[in-house]
Amino acid sequence: MMLSRLSKKLILLMTFLAVGGFIFACPAFTTETYKIGGIFSVTGPASFLGDPEKKSMEMMIDQINDAGGIDGHLLEGVIYDTEGDPQRSVNNVTKLINKDNVIAIVGPSRTPTTLAVIPFAERVQIPLISCAAGITIVDPVKKWVFKTAQNDALAVCSVYQHMKDNGIKKIGIITVTNAFGESGKNQLKQHAGDFGIEIVEEESFGAKDTDMTPQLTKIRKVQPDAIVCWGTNPGPAVVAKNIKQLEINMPLYQSHGVASPKFIELAGEAAEGIYLPTGKILVADLLPDTDPQKKILMEYQKNFEETYGQSVSGFGGYAYDAMMMLERALPGTNGDLKKLRDNIENIKGLVGISGTFNFTPEDHNGLAPDAFVMVKIENGTWKLVE
Amino acid sequence: MLQELLQYLFSGITNGAIYGVIAVGFSMLYSSTELINFAHGEFVMLGALGLVSLWGGLGIPLPVAFLLVVIGVAVVGFLFERLAIRTVRKPNPIVLVIITVGASIFLRGIGMLTWGKDAYSVPPFSDHDPIDLAGAKLLSQSIWIVGIALFFVILLHLFFKKTLTGKAMIACAISKKAAWLTGIPSERMVLLAFFLSTGMGAVAGIIIAPITMCSYDMGTMLGLKGFCAAMLGGLGSLWGSILGGFILGILESLGVGFFSSSMKDAIAFFLLLLILYVRPGGIIMAKDIKRF
Amino acid sequence: MLKFLNRDRLSYAVFFIAIAIIGLSVENYYYVQLLTFIGINTILALGLNMLMGYAGQISLGHAAFYGLGAYTTAVLTVHYGFSPWLALPCAILLSMLVAFLVGLPTLKLSGYYLGMGTLGFGMIVHIVFREWSSMTGGSSGFIGIPPLEIGPVSFSQIRNFFYLVWLTVLISFIVSKRLIHSRIGRALRAIHDSENAARAMGINTRNMKLEIFVFSAGLSALAGFFYAHLVSFISPGTFSFIVSIKIVTMVVIGGMASVWGSLLGASLLTMLPEWLHAFSEFEMVVYGLILMLVMVLLPQGLTRGLLDIYERTRSKKDQP
Incomplete structure (x- = not known):
């Protein structure tokens, strides 16, 4: 009786051992590749x-x-x-x-x-x-x-340079609560002073949130000159839509995180007039022929x-x-x-x-x-x- | 101030209605099977993406697409019960819960294979301009969402109170054995509960599709919120679920409005916990009959 | 002599030898590392199994304690220059203290409401990890957690870490078994079967549940400690709601109320994604199907299920 119980335990252990044995031995060899x-x-x-x-x-x-x-x-x-x-x-x-x-x-x-x-x-x-x-x-x-x-800092600086050129001084930012949004938020805060820009409202949204109107309402209340949204699809598309629905007439800047044709498809009409920094790939055919990257x-x-x-x-x-x-x-x-x-x-x-x-x-x-x-x-x- | 407050409320009520519809699905299934379906969020996802394909993709008229999607998703729920839940011998609730966890991963995988990894959007049900109330904007889609949510809940209410099948389901929920003794085919009632519950999930997915972006992984978060709403209102209570949904939605948007948007979920969950501590069976907790 | 060598002790001995054999024979670092992760997950699953399997209390927020353990040791060693071995008791004690404070009101709930309560707690802790970025590094994560060392032995050597983790697993098994066979263990099983009956028998069910909850949180924190020092990087995603569900899955798949079940469950759920690489896009579908199939075919979990199969084949053999 005792032996049979014992063997049950042993079986379990053997299973474990078998798992261990099954996964080890696998020959490593180098080839020409x-x-x-x-x-x-x-x-x-x-x-x-x-x-x-x-x-x-x-x-x-x-x-x-x-x-x-x-x-x-x-x-x-x-x-x-x-x-x-x-x-x-x-x-x-x-x-x-x-x-x-x-x-x-x-x-x-x-x-x-x-x-x-x-x-x-x-x-x-x-x-x-x-x-x-x-x-x-x-x-x-x-x-x-x-x-x-x-680096995110490069994107942030492109955005800020454009703002500076267009006389934008006060901005509200809305960022996604993941590593991308957090890094964007930190960079936005860090470089704002260099361009004479003040962040007057800071909001965030979850990557899977379905509605950002409360955050945008809060930003609208302080009346900034522009809104910056830092996130990756699909959240920023919802932000763009919500801004349109709330009839907030402020320039909207997005990040390079949405730089794909998918974003325009998702946001539809609401995408019109949005500014964003992007690698040159999206506008390859618009680049002047002198651009060294154009060919590649x-x-x-x-x-x-x-x-x-x-x-x-x-x-x-x-x-x-x-x-x-x-x-x-x-x-x-x-x-x-x-x-x-x-x-x-x-x-x-x-x-x-x-x-x-x-x-x-x-x-x-x-x-x-x-x-x-x-x-x-x-x-x-x-x-x-x- | 009033303008902002109204705007927060609109947002809260819109989201709340969606959470409520999802919660009803959880709740209904719980009352007939004592099972929490962790794959419920994935049925919401199927509803939303189904609408994307049928209405957005194939151009089938909205009411027809609506019906087809709800029925289609309910059939998936039906198959799920038949193929996975029913086949377990000596079911233990926690085992069934893990099966639903497996099903949620499975369905998400199917969603990804069918619709790809990208998100989709669909236009609102009707093309009206937002209604202006003291400066706050009420979207036409919000009205659709709340209207459709209430419509379906009232429909369910009537179904349970007025029809024989509905009453039989309540009987099953109260005591399966007793119902069986009186000649109610309780197994079929469980199947029906799955059918209705997943159908409600699809409804939630369809009405939320125009206000957000639909992708194969949208279900997890929505399912979680719906689960919270159901618990908050009191598992097994139809009106409790809807109420729980509204409370959760409004708490969230007020949390953003008056505290911090990064902490909004924490605020909502903290208040949820407090409510649960005060009323450990949800807000609407019937004394002797904990079911529909 | 035979009495001394009871079956528990014998299985510990076999287990010990198994660790030694595997540790010595597995050459490839990749497998050693994978086995180490299995060990960490086993501690995690064991912690929850004590709560779910023996006391019958569900927790959908156990990743929070896992995370508390990991973040406490990370913050203490990096920001405050503690030695990891000093941070270890701090991490465990803090986790237990939090479990005590949270358990006090939460454990009054029962069934799915308890699930909801622990889930809410887990979500809040996860958000704190994410938002308290000056301490935790926020969503981007916490880098530079130092490796473990005892004198000349460095545990940045994965093989040493393997032994450390698995010896801890063995000790956790022994402690847990002791606990189960003690008065507390018997009381817990009474609570599992019927809380009211247990109370009628004079068991202070509230204290008992609280004690096991705190013990369970301590084990989870221990797992978190190992994870933090093994990977040397932590981020909130590792301690999210999904992970809580995964721990529950490990327990149920392996077999509730069985310490060996925790081992099997943790092994399966850690290995599965590695095996399923080949399916690439179909991985999720296959993974979900396997979870469902295991539960449909072996609703008692792997431990009980495999034993049943073994007994059935044996009884067949016995019949001539």
Whole structure:
């Protein structure tokens, strides 16, 4: 009797052991290919970032392979989905490093997930090129960490410059309560003084809120000169609609977080007259031919739209730029991580989707302030603001 | 001041009506099955996205699309009961709850595969300008929302009070065994409860679609709010649910208006807790019959 | 001799050996790390299982205690320069204190109303993590939590962390089992079966429920402590409502009122997303289906369910 009970317990333990045994042994071998890891939030709340990033990375890898690879090595992309969750990102990174033996990692898509994986990448010393915007990723500089997305501060300064030029002094801000909105809020507050702008009302909304009229009513009460909304789809579209419904006649500025054709589709008529900063991709065809980025932007837009049959957004460009950096940095390294890192740090004048990159040991983002342009939405499309 | 207050109230009542309709779905299911359906928010999502496809996409006239979506979603609820809930042997409420958690993830996945990861918007039901009341703007869609919500609740009320089937459902809710002894097919009543509850979820999704953006992951938050409203009003009470919805909606918008928008959920939940401590069975708590 | 080697002790011994074998034989850091996360989740699930399985009280806000543990140690070590080992008791005690204060009014509620009460509490704590950004870093998260160290042994070595977490799991199991077999444990089971009857028997049900709630919060804080120092980064999303639901799922899937059930539930729910990578876009659908199927087929949870299957096959074999 006692034995049978005992064996029951043993069975349980064996199950546990079997789980442990099942998941371990998996041979790691290196082949001729260079393996590049990608971790993006392909699903989950930030899928608008991760999905085009994954597609852009796959597209770029195919392009490089079609051209014969790098130094005769073909590239292989190993892409995992983080769902925007730090714990899964950490697992993904460890898996890429220890199981897939990648030589560089592109991603993650969001600031919190990037901050979570940085210690893991630093510890084993593998180049990580993040696609997230948060300034804390590269400030202070981490030896092995780079990023391609523009700092939020650049976007904020573009907005403020435009306001200054148009005599706007008092603003009300409404930001989303996630890392993107919080970073935007902090940057807005930090730089307001530099442009002689005063923030008279600060509101926020949840990413899944259905109605922002109370917040906007509160902003309207203090009568600012303009409203700035900092968030990612779909919240800002609701804000735009609510402003129209409340008949608030103030200029509305949005962030680069909504810089995709989807926003115009969602907000419809309410999108008219909105100003926002964006990477140049949205207005590629409007750029003067002298713009150094025009060629690559048009090429990327054409390729992306042909390959996936969906309109391009600026977000996929972050991964595309990362892959361009690897394409530039990989030759001659023979897969040596240290050389690869040094090559990335020495990249100068790389014309990418988000801007022109000039890395230095002190600057691992390397974008000049002209990475953003201001656009206005008119007649359902983007118009470049001078 | 009056202008702002009115505006907060309009917003609160609009959202409250939606929370109320969702809460009714929770409540109705609870009274016949003692089950909290954590997938309820996903049925709201199906309702909203269904409308996006049928009305926005295929251009089917609104009333027809409305009916088709509600029936369609209710059928999904019906299948859910048949395929997942009914098949459990010796059901224990918490096990069923976890099944609904699984179902919510499953349905969200289906939503994502069907409609993609992007959000959609649909125009309001009617194209009237907002009504101006002392400077505050009342949207035509808000009137639609409150009107449709009350219409369906009154309909349900009449159904439970006046029809034989409705009375049979109440009987089942009070005591399944006793109802069964008097010849009421209690299993069919449970099925009907699922049908009605998920149908109400679809109604909530349809009426909210024009004021917000619809995406596959919109259901979780709405379901949560609806659950809170149902608990606040008193689980199993039809009018309690609606009342709970309005209270929650108004608390939220007043929280934004008079305190802070970043803390609005915290304020709403804090007051909810206080109310629960004072009335541990919800606001409307029938003394002996805790059901419809 | 045989009495000393009762089955509990024997299973602990086997468990201990299993930890050692796995720790020594699993080469790849990725799996060691995954197993460490399983250990952390096991502590978390065990905490809730004590409350749900034994006392029959549901909590939909346990991620709050998990988060309190993580944030307390993060704030104390980074902002105030505490040693992590000094921060550990602070984190656990604070979490228990909060549990006591919240439990006092909340545990008067019952059934789903208790679920609602704990859910509301969890939401409020989550919002505090998000909004108190000067302390917690807000939505962007809290960076730079130092790794654990004892003298020359550094736990930034994932294998060492693995041993630390799993030995803690073993100790938590022993403590929990002790508690279950004590007077408190018997009283709790009485409350689980019928609170009124328990009260009639002279059990102070309120105190008992409060005690187990506080104990459970302490275990969750312990898990939070490990999580914070393992990942060295925390953000409010890790302690949201969804996570509370996930902990409940671990408990029910594994099997309520079974310490080994917590282990199985935590293992399954931690491993599943890793296994399902291959399904990419279909992952959510498959994940949801598996949850439903497990519950439909094994409504008693994995522990009881697997034992049932084992017994059935054995009794078949016994019949000639």
